[in-house]
Amino acid sequence: xxxxxxxxxxxxxxxxxxxxxxxxxxxxxxxxxxxxxxxxxxxxxxxxxxxxxxxxxxxxxxxxxxxxxxxxxxxxxxxxxxxxxxxxxxxxxxxxxxxxxxxxxxxxxxxxxxxxxxxxxxxxxxxxxxxxxxxxxxxxxxxxxxxxxxxxxxxxxxxxxxxxxxxxxxxxxxxxxxxxxxxxxxxxxxxxxxxxxxxxxxxxxxxxxxxxxxxxxxxxxxxxxxxxxxxxxxxxxxxxxxxxxxxxxxxxxxxxxxxxxxxxxxxxxxxxxxxxxxxxxxxxxxxxxxxxxxxxxxxxxxxxxxxxxxxxxxxxxxxxxxxxxxxxxxxxxxxxxxxxxxxxxxxxxxxxxxxxxxxxxxxxxxxxxxxxxxxxxxxxxxxxxxxxxxxxxxxxxxxxx
Amino acid sequence: xxxxxxxxxxxxxxxxxxxxxxxxxxxxxxxxxxxxxxxxxxxxxxxxxxxxxxxxxxxxxxxxxxxxxxxxxxxxxxxxxxxxxxxxxxxxxxxxxxxxxxxxxxxxxxxxxxxxxxxxxxxxxxxxxxxxxxxxxxxxxxxxxxxxxxxxxxxxxxxxxxxxxxxxxxxxxxxxxxxxxxxxxxxxxxxxxxxxxxxxxxxxxxxxxxxxxxxxxxxxxxxxxxxxxxxxxxxxxxxxxxxxxxxxxxxxxxxxxxxxxxxxxxxxxxxxxxxxxxxxxx
Numbered sequence: 103x104x105x106x107x108x109x110x111x112x113x114x115x116x117x118x119x120x121x122x123x124x125x126x127x128x129x130x131x132x133x134x135x136x137x138x139x140x141x142x143x144x145x146x147x148x149x150x151x152x153x154x155x156x157x158x159x160x161x162x163x164x165x166x167x168x169x170x171x172x173x174x175x176x177x178x179x180x181x182x183x184x185x186x187x188x189x190x191x192x193x194x195x196x197x198x199x200x201x202x203x204x205x206x207x208x209x210x211x212x213x214x215x216x217x218x219x220x221x222x223x224x225x226x227x228x229x230x231x232x233x234x235x236x237x238x239x240x241x242x243x244x245x246x247x248x249x250x251x252x253x254x255x256x257x258x259x260x261x262x263x264x265x266x267x268x269x270x271x272x273x274x275x276x277x278x279x280x281x282x283x284x285x286x287x288x289x290x291x292x293x294x295x296x297x298x299x300x301x302x303x304x305x306x307x308x309x310x311x312x313x314x315x316x317x318x319x320x321x322x323x324x325x326x327x328x329x330x331x332x333x334x335x336x337x338x339x340x341x342x343x344x345x346x347x348x349x350x351x352x353x354x355x356x357x358x359x360x361x362x363x364x365x366x367x368x369x370x371x372x373x374x375x376x377x378x379x380x381x382x383x384x385x386x387x388x389x390x391x392x393x394x395x396x397x398x399x400x401x402x403x404x405x406x407x408x409x410x411x412x413x414x415x416x417x418x419x420x421x422x423x424x425x426x427x428x429x430x431x432x433x434x435x436x437x438x439x440x441x442x443x444x445x446x447x448x449x450x451x452x453x454x455x456x457x458x459x460x461x462x463x464x465x466x467x468x469x470x471x472x473x474x475x476x477x478x479x480x481x482x483x484x485x486x487x488x489x490x491x492x493x494x495x496x497x498x499x500x501x502x503x
Numbered sequence: 504x505x506x507x508x509x510x511x512x513x514x515x516x517x518x519x520x521x522x523x524x525x526x527x528x529x530x531x532x533x534x535x536x537x538x539x540x541x542x543x544x545x546x547x548x549x550x551x552x553x554x555x556x557x558x559x560x561x562x563x564x565x566x567x568x569x570x571x572x573x574x575x576x577x578x579x580x581x582x583x584x585x586x587x588x589x590x591x592x593x594x595x596x597x598x599x600x601x602x603x604x605x606x607x608x609x610x611x612x613x614x615x616x617x618x619x620x621x622x623x624x625x626x627x628x629x630x631x632x633x634x635x636x637x638x639x640x641x642x643x644x645x646x647x648x649x650x651x652x653x654x655x656x657x658x659x660x661x662x663x664x665x666x667x668x669x670x671x672x673x674x675x676x677x678x679x680x681x682x683x684x685x686x687x688x689x690x691x692x693x694x695x696x697x698x699x700x701x702x703x704x705x706x707x708x709x710x711x712x713x714x715x716x717x718x719x720x721x722x723x724x725x726x727x728x729x730x731x732x733x734x735x736x737x738x739x740x741x742x743x744x745x746x747x748x749x750x751x752x753x754x755x756x757x758x759x760x761x762x763x764x765x766x767x768x769x770x771x772x773x774x775x776x777x778x779x780x781x782x783x784x785x
Contacts, residue, residue, distance in 0.1 A: 221752070225749055225752065228546070317649050325751075359736070360735075362734070362735040363735065377629050377631070377652070489543030492541070492543065495752065496751070499746060499753065499756075500564075502742075502743070503564075503743050
């Protein structure tokens with residue numbers, strides 16, 4: 103502590119006090135300016151409108167009666183793709199050699215980034231300018247993303263492999279005609295448990311509330327999924343917006359919280375490591391564990407009360423720096439062999455009908471990974487809730503605090 | 504005189520500009536956000552300026568979380584100092600020619616990523632990890648004990664991480680201590696313990712307080728360690744702030760909490776420094 107501090111007032115040319123005072127004034131002025139700037143309606147969540155990628159084919163000419171059709175026009179030359187592609191995907195959610203195969207086939211360099219929490223991804227792309235080209239959003243979020251201008255319509259002429267999709271995926275409810283997204287994988291949510299640690303056969307959601315397994319249970323770190331588990335147990339719709347029902351679910355979850363080891367973003371790692379014996383989990387994740395050496399005793403259960411089914415879809419992000427490359431990538435992912443390779447590696451079923459001939463029969467025959475239509479009908483799908491999502495988010499904060 | 508003032512001011516410009524742009528400006532933005540409200544998609548609306556976020560932050564059900572954060576930070580600080588003091592003392596008194604090497608060894612782990620070191624702890628403390636394996640192998644326990652994802656693991660991880668922060672200021676303070684003073688105390692019939700309590704400890708108090716501050720302040724903001732090493736119950740204010748910004752997308756509430764946390768920390772620091780000044784300068 104030097105003498106400088108002791109000298110009162112501003113007898114020194116620049117004293118600490120005067121600098122602090124100046125910064126304080128600047129701070130208040132700055133806060134006022136920021137508030138004023140952001141109060142203008144133009145600044146609040148202005149959706150970015152970017153141009154759609156070029157390369158639409160020439161329109162087919164109309165024919166007069168009696169006129170012979172003109173000779174088949176030259177196919178429109180493929181637009182030149184950019185040299186790079188920025189992909190943002192879940193971790194452990196693509197085939198082992200898929201990216202490499204794409205790079206070799208097209209010569210486009212892929213920058214592959216991963217996330218382990220859906221919220222991290224949505225936060226990043228909500229800025230409208232994340233720098234990524236393509237990401238894998240949950241199907242039901244696509245309408246919301248579209249409404250906020252965060253995804254662009256696709257040029258389906260650049261995605262001929264779209265014919266490989268099964269008939270039920272050609273026109274999904276969340277995105278008619280697949281104009282803005284291409285389905286990637288579909289899955290169910292239930293729970294997985296390690297038979298080496300738990301000898302009983304577990305079939306119900308109640309297992310996750312059983313004090314016998316206290317300190318060795320985990321729930322997913324995903325508030326829609328966690329509330330869905332509670333709502334299914336209570337017999338309500340997983341898309342309810344009723345405050346009363348949500349409060350009941352919250353109470354049930356608060357009972358569960360002291361028994362939990364953690365809310366996990368890595369169900370695969372936790373089940374494999376042996377720290378967690380019983381975890382709320384996604385079907386393909388549990389399969390990845392049970393097909394591995396360390397996790398061979400882990401089994402997946404779709405509880406008797408019901409579970410969740412959902413799908414992920416590839417979307418072209420607004421302000422994507424490499425839109426053409428994105429279309430090529432999406433088309434590549436729809437290739438029958440590539441799609442099968444993805445499924446065979448990550449154990450999630452895809453919507454790709456043509457790929458089924460290449461998929462490992464063990465996966466096709468496994469009812470937990472490839473449930474039949476009767477089972478699928480019993481499962482609920484998480485739907486977009488729009489502004490009511492806040493009700494879930496508030497209760498999630500309360501639960502976790 | 505005027506020329507001298509100008510020259511001094513010029514030297515201040517780079518530093519001040521940096522502070523303004525990368526420190527003051529983000530803080531101002533956070534402050535502004537804390538007065539807003541959340542829109543339906545998780546963005547921020549500035550039209551109704553409100554103190555609602557602060558009201559929510561000061562609600563009584565939030566108190567256990569705050570106390571939890573203080574508890575972890577407090578325990579971390581106490582254990583850090585308890586471990587660091589002997590280490591710093593030993594290096595200072597008995598380090599001899601190897602003092603510098605020993606200090607470098609203290610700082611070396613710091614050059615590895617914090618997250619990687621925390622993951623290492625996850626592997627050590629897990630149910631099938633190194634520690635449990637060793638205890639079972641020796642025969643001390645039959646079933647693995649749950650260490651990971653508990654309070655113990657969190658405090659352990661944080662203490663480990665902040666040890667270098669504590670050792671270095673303590674070392675500086677102890678090193679400055681004139682051994683002649685201790686010798687004088689011994690001459691005046693003080694035994695080892697007495698000399699320590701009446702001479703060494705008070706004279707190294709500035710170091711202890713510096714170490715305490717340098718450990719407490721980052722611990723109270725640490726959300727990585729409670730996240731990786733902690734479990735469902737080890738929730739801290741920092742973790743809630745992360746939750747609000749990432750999952751719940753409630754930025755105004757998160758911003759309000761951040762600001763309150765900052766204000767509380769600064770107030771505590773200033774109060775502690777004032778006590779220190781009184782102690783040292785008198």
